[in-house]
Amino acid sequence: MNPSYYVTTPIYYVNAEPHIGHAYTYCxxxxxxxxxxxxxxDVWLVTGTDEHGEKIVEAAAARGIAPRAFTDEISAQFRxxxxxxxxxxxRFVRTTDADHARNVQAILQRVHDAGWIELRSYDGLYCxxxxxxxxxxxxxxxxxxxxxxxxEARRESNYFFLMSRAFGWLRDHIExxxxxxxxxxxxxxxxAMLRDESGLGDLSISRPKSRLDWGIELPFDRDHVCYVWxxxxxxxxxxxxxxxxxxxxxxxxxxxxxxxxxxxxPHTIFWPxxxxxxxxxxPRHISVHGYWNIEGRKMSKSLANVLSPLTMRDRYGFEAFRxxxxxxxxxxxxxxxxxxxxxxxxxxxxxxxxxxxxxxTLNLTExxxxxRVPAPDEGATGEPERELAALAAQTVTSVxxxxxxxxxxxxxxxxxxxxxxxxxxxxxxxPWKAAKDPAGEPIVRTTLHAACETxxxxxxxxxxxxxxxxxxxxxxxxxxxxxETARLPGDALRWGAVxxxxxTRKGSPLFPRLEARKP
Ligand code: MSP
Numbered sequence: 001m002n003p004s005y006y007v008t009t010p011i012y013y014v015n016a017e018p019h020i021g022h023a024y025t026y027c028x029x030x031x032x033x034x035x036x037x038x039x040x041x042d043v044w045l046v047t048g049t050d051e052h053g054e055k056i057v058e059a060a061a062a063r064g065i066a067p068r069a070f071t072d073e074i075s076a077q078f079r080x081x082x083x084x085x086x087x088x089x090x091r092f093v094r095t096t097d098a099d100h101a102r103n104v105q106a107i108l109q110r111v112h113d114a115g116w117i118e119l120r121s122y123d124g125l126y127c128x129x130x131x132x133x134x135x136x137x138x139x140x141x142x143x144x145x146x147x148x149x150x151x152e153a154r155r156e157s158n159y160f161f162l163m164s165r166a167f168g169w170l171r172d173h174i175e176x177x178x179x180x181x182x183x184x185x186x187x188x189x190x191x192a193m194l195r196d197e198s199g200l201g202d203l204s205i206s207r208p209k210s211r212l213d214w215g216i217e218l219p220f221d222r223d224h225v226c227y228v229w230x231x232x233x234x235x236x237x238x239x240x241x242x243x244x245x246x247x248x249x250x251x252x253x254x255x256x257x258x259x260x261x262x263x264x265x266p267h268t269i270f271w272p273x274x275x276x277x278x279x280x281x282x283p284r285h286i287s288v289h290g291y292w293n294i295e296g297r298k299m300s301k302s303l304a305n306v307l308s309p310l311t312m313r314d315r316y317g318f319e320a321f322r323x324x325x326x327x328x329x330x331x332x333x334x335x336x337x338x339x340x341x342x343x344x345x346x347x348x349x350x351x352x353x354x355x356x357x358x359x360x361t362l363n364l365t366e367x368x369x370x371x372r373v374p375a376p377d378e379g380a381t382g383e384p385e386r387e388l389a390a391l392a393a394q395t396v397t398s399v400x401x402x403x404x405x406x407x408x409x410x411x412x413x414x415x416x417x418x419x420x421x422x423x424x425x426x427x428x429x430x431p432w433k434a435a436k437d438p439a440g441e442p443i444v445r446t447t448l449h450a451a452c453e454t455x456x457x458x459x460x461x462x463x464x465x466x467x468x469x470x471x472x473x474x475x476x477x478x479x480x481x482x483x484e485t486a487r488l489p490g491d492a493l494r495w496g497a498v499x500x501x502x503x504t505r506k507g508s509p510l511f512p513r514l515e516a517r518k519p
Contacts, residue, residue, distance in 0.1 A: 004044070005036035006251040010259050011048035011093060011235050014074035015059035016306075018081045020337065021292055021299065023309040024329070025258050026087045027322045028289065028408065032256070034464035035403050038488040044251055046239030047082070048093035049075040052215040053228030054128045054207075067214045071096060085309050085318040086468070093235040095216075095228075100238040104231050105219040107278050108205075111161065112220050116277040119221075122158045122204060125151035131228050137199050146262070159206040159224060166273040167194050173272065179285060181268050182406065183332035186261065186288040190268040203270060205230045233271045236283070255283035261290055287406055290334035292325075307337070315339075319468050320346045320511055323412070326465055331406045343514045350469075350511035353419050354458070358510055360426060361451040362476055365504040368435045368444050373478055375500045376449040377442035384425050385450050389495045391421050392457045396492040399461050408465075415461050422454035452477050453498045460492045469510050478502020 009025045012018065026047060033043045051071040060070035075094050082088070093100055111117055124133040129147030133154075143150050171194050174180055174187060181187040193199060206224035207215065215225030236257065241248040259267050272282040291298075294305045312321040324345045329335035365371060376385075395418045402411035429447040434440030455473055463470035463483055474482040478499050482491075491497065 001250070002040055002042045004247070004250040004254040005033070005041040006044045006046075006240055006255045007032050008045075008236050008239060008255070008257050009047040010257075010263060011050040011095065011232055012078060013050050013055060014071050014078070015055050016301075017074070018078050018309055019299065020307045020309060020312060020325070021260060022078075023085070023087070023312070024292060024325055025260065025289065026082065027326060028331070028406075029258050030087055031326065031408065031464045032258075032403070034467060035488070038460070038464065038483075038486060040487055041254075042247070042250075044091075044240065044247075045089045046091045046093060046236070047089045048091075048235055048239065049078055049095070050228065050232045050235070051075065051095045052225070052231055053131050054212055054214075055131060055228075057212065057214050058128065068096075081309055085313055091239045093239045095231055095235055097238070100235060101216050103238050103242055104216045104226055104234050106243070107234055107237070107274070108226060108230075109219045110279070111274070111277040114277060114279075116162050116165075117205070117220075118160050118162060118202075119157060120160050121155070123155045124153075126154045127151040133204060135199050135201075156208055156211070158204040158208075159218065159221070161203040161205045161230070161270075161274070161277070163203045163270065163273045164201055166276055167200070169276065170194060170269065170272055173282060174268075180282065181286045181288070183288070185332060186264055186268070186286075189264060193265065193269065200269065203227075203230075229266045229270060230274065233266065233274060236271075237280075252281065253284065256285040256287060257283050258287050258289070261288050264288060287331070289331050290329065292329070293334060293336045295338050296336055316342060316346060316514065317511070319466055320350055320514075323350060323466055326408050327412045328409070330409050339517050343516050346511065347513050349416055351509070351513040353416060353423065355509055355511050357419055357423050357426070357451065357458075358455060358473055358476070359506070361448060361455060362504050362506045364431055364444075365448050365452070366506055368431065369448055371504055373452045373498055373500050373502045373504060374445035374449050376446045376496075380442035380446040384428055385446060388421055388425055388450055388454065391418055392454065392495055393493055396457065396461065396489050400489050403464070412462075412465060415458060418454065418461075419458055422451055422458075426451060449498070449500070452504070453495060456482075456498045457492050457495070460486055460488060472507070472510060476505045476507055478504060 007029045009029050012022050029045055033045045037043045056071060057067055060067045063070055079092060122133065126133050127144040127147055127149065129144060129149060134144060134151050138145055171191065174191060181190055205227040206218055207227060209223050209225055212225060216231055218224045218226060240251040257267060267286050275282055293299065294307060297303055297305060299306055312318060324342045327345060328341065395414050398414050399411045402414065426447060429443055431444040431447045434443040455477055456479065459470040459473040471483055
């Protein structure tokens with residue numbers, strides 16, 4: 001059986017439209033899925049929409065429609081946007097799906113039966129933005145730090161999940177599993193939260209129906225509905241086919257959750273303990289990325305600078321945007337999205353460096369080697385060609401490690417170093433000059449063979465990041481269905497595997513040069 005790789009994005013609240021923060025996580029998930037598929041894994045990608053809770057009721061009311069109609073509409077909009085930019089999941093979980101509601105109730109019942117749930121009366125300050133009661137440290141001048149709104153004083157009977165009993169267990173688990181929460185700064189942040197428990201405590205997991213009825217009923221008390229985070233996290237089980245799908249255990253053992261840094265606490269504290277209480281193992285990885293700012297400012301509705309994935313597609317082409325976003329953000333850190341930097345990045349790497357290698361290689365094969373991948377000549381193979389082959393092998397190995405460690409920007413940097421090296425070999429050997437003299441024919445063949453071979457290796461390594469362009473590059477060197485059967489790292493390490501004699505095709509520029517915006 002092939003190893004499994006199960007990856008999730010957060011499920012998105014339907015009170016806002018899809019934006020580039022959502023799209024970035026999805027692009028990372030899509031890249032990882034393609035990478036692991038090329039490594040021979042059975043991959044499974046899940047995304048979805050988070051549809052219950054007060055926040056959604058408020059948003060529906062603001063539109064003057066019922067929550068059900070509202071969530072149907074926005075959830076469909078999320079799906080339509082992902083479709084339009086070519087991002088596809090194996091399962092799209094809506095928290096209003098019947099199988100999901102069943103899972104939430106089954107888990108609640110299980111956790112309740114195991115003695116992890118208790119009814120208490122609660123008096124506190126509630127923030128609808130956060131969908132939870134706040135603690136002192138969440139407040140600044142009487143307002144919620146994240147939502148800048150004044151919380152409401154509320155007194156009600158709530159069911160509590162007795163999370164605090166497992167803080168010691170969780171600390172041990174995190175300490176014993178270095179890759180569980182990554183990058184390390186978020187592991188440290190979680191450990192710091194656990195060290196200073198005053199910000200934590202047990203978790204209120206119910207809302208009285210008298211106040212909120214848009215949610216999943218508690219199976220042991222029909223007068224309450226389930227707290228949205230408890231409901232939402234379980235979508236990761238629903239997405240993996242819990243409880244009956246025979247592939248669920250293997251998927252679950254390989255689970256990787258990709259999240260943004262603002263939702264660290266529910267994922268690294270609530271979720272592992274919820275799973276423990278339900279008798280399930282924690283996910284394998286919780287991988288946390290930073291925030292995108294826009295031209296140096298926070299992205300927010302009030303600044304009217306929320307960027308839609310469709311705007312990105314129209315401006316840069318979605319695949320080029322995806323490349324630039326993955327290249328510009330160091331996974332885990334915040335990054336600034338600037339039009340000028342994206343244009344520069346796309347022009348320098350895609351239009352010039354890669355685009356140039358593709359177009360001159362294929363122009364020259366058309367002119368000098370009869371539109372076919374030429375055979376190399378042993379006598380004309382010198383130190384520069386051997387160095388290129390060695391660099392290719394080194395790149396394959398380091399890309400493998402870097403992607404596995406989520407250093408996507410560094411993996412891309414390495415791949416483009418290889419593209420650069422191939423361009424330099426072309427400049428050095430200048431096959432267009434060598435072709436003027438019949439004695440130069442072996443140089444022409446050898447150089448163009450090395451260039452085609454580099455394109456093959458580069459396209460295999462880059463395919464998880466730039467799937468459409470790489471399929472096209474492979475097709476142009478006579479390997480139209482290579483991505484369906486290719487295996488990493490093996491095929492990329494087989495220097496010389498480009499099919500000699502295969503027809504090459506010039507085609508149009510893969511990535512047009514973009515114009516900078518006028519200031
Ligand atoms: N519904 C919850 C997640 C439940 S998962 C079981 C939620 N939804 S959200 O729609 O508000 O946010 C989803 C994701 O978008 C989060 O990972 C958040 O970090 C991410 N982002 C929101 N703004 C962002 C940026 N400006 N930049 C990058 N990611 C951002 O939270």
